[in-house]
Amino acid sequence: MNAYDRLKQMIRTSEGQMTVWSQPEVDAAFDAYRAEILAEEPPAPSPEFNAAVARRAQLLAEITARGGEWTTRRTHNLYKSLGITGLFRSTVREDLAAVHRAGHLVQHDEPGRRFYTAKGGGDRG
Structure with a gap:
């Protein structure tokens, strides 16, 4: 027992x-x-979790390097250019929201439009 x-x-x-x-x-x-x-050994993170963490880290690096306003469409296009395909808009939206919740992005809401910018400026592009 x-x-x-x-x-x-x-x-x-x-x-x-x-x-x-x-x-x-x-x-x-x-x-x-x-x-x-x-x-007890903690469960290992799933491959999907690891992929999301890597994708979001790459997203943050790109936003920091390029600056500007980041919408779901711009992020989706970035992912395509990096060879990250097959993502739904909701996944891209969640990636932006997760990086924002982690404290790296500022969320801006306008009527019919939401975009993010790098925290501390990041308006280079």
Whole structure:
């Protein structure tokens, strides 16, 4: 029985079992559970996650180097020129939003138009 199952057994009273556990027993069960969780290997990032991180890093480098206003269309065209194809507009939009959330871009909203610029100027192009 693993530590998680042991904890479940200790707190289950719906089965007519009314065992009273001592504080040292409860503490030991929690300690064993914590040790099990900490010993687990974290799952490896998916290939899609790694691709998105690399694509967004490349996007930030291009925005920083080129400057100017970056719309979904301009970003999509950049990706095509870099050989990154098969992306939906929503993916491109999410890339821009993610780089913005990370604090690297400033979002500008105008009626019917959203664009981003590099934080700290970046208006070279």
